[in-house]
Amino acid sequence: MATLYQLHSSIDTLRRCTDEMSRTWQRGDSILLLGTTAAFIDWLNAYLADKDIDGIAAMYALSDDIAQLTTSAVEQLQLDTKLSAILSDQQWVALTGSIDSNHAKFDKVVTIAL
Numbered sequence: 397m398a399t400l401y402q403l404h405s406s407i408d409t410l411r412r413c414t415d416e417m418s419r420t421w422q423r424g425d426s427i428l429l430l431g432t433t434a435a436f437i438d439w440l441n442a443y444l445a446d447k448d449i450d451g452i453a454a455m456y457a458l459s460d461d462i463a464q465l466t467t468s469a470v471e472q473l474q475l476d477t478k479l480s481a482i483l484s485d486q487q488w489v490a491l492t493g494s495i496d497s498n499h500a501k502f503d504k505v506v507t508i509a510l
Contacts, residue, residue, distance in 0.1 A: 397421070397503030398453060400492060404430035404509040407439060413508045414443040423451030426480075426502070428488070430509075431461055435469060436480050454480035458488060 399422065405413045410433070417427075431499060434457040445451070449453065459482050475482070483491065492505045 398501070398503040399425045399504040399506055400428055400507060401425060402428045402430055402507040403433050403440075403508075404507065405436070406490050406492075410439055411443050412510050414440065414447055414449070416508050416510070418449055418484040420506070421433050421447075421449050423455050426454040426456065427452060428456070428483075429457040429461070429479075430507075431473040432464065433457075434462060434475060434479070435465055435473065437473055437475065441478075442502050456481050456483050456488075456491075456493050458482070 399420070399423075402467050403410075403413050403417070429440070433440070437455075444450075455478070457479055458474065462475065462482055466474075481487075491501060
């Protein structure tokens with residue numbers, strides 16, 4: 397099974413969040429960007445490379461969080477090409493809260509918010 401890391405970070409704490417995540421990262425884990433963290437996706441990718449975090453199964457963001465960014469920011473960031481999916485709240489709950497553990501996608505959900 398895999399872990400879903402939920403990152404909620406400002407640019408000031410993003411490197412520390414990545415450091416925390418690297419301690420338990422395993423190939424095949426996924427990342428969900430919460431709040432405005434998606435606005436720092438290029439920095440995140442650079443920090444992931446610095447920490448040799450690879451084998452990311454998927455990178456997600458929440459549609460409500462993306463809606464808080466300006467249209468020009470979303471276009472410049474090209475989030476549609478850098479994220480595996482933009483999730484609704486219902487999709488997020490389904491992804492993280494399967495009641496049937498035999499069909500759960502993740503065995504752990506870890507939230508890092510520094």
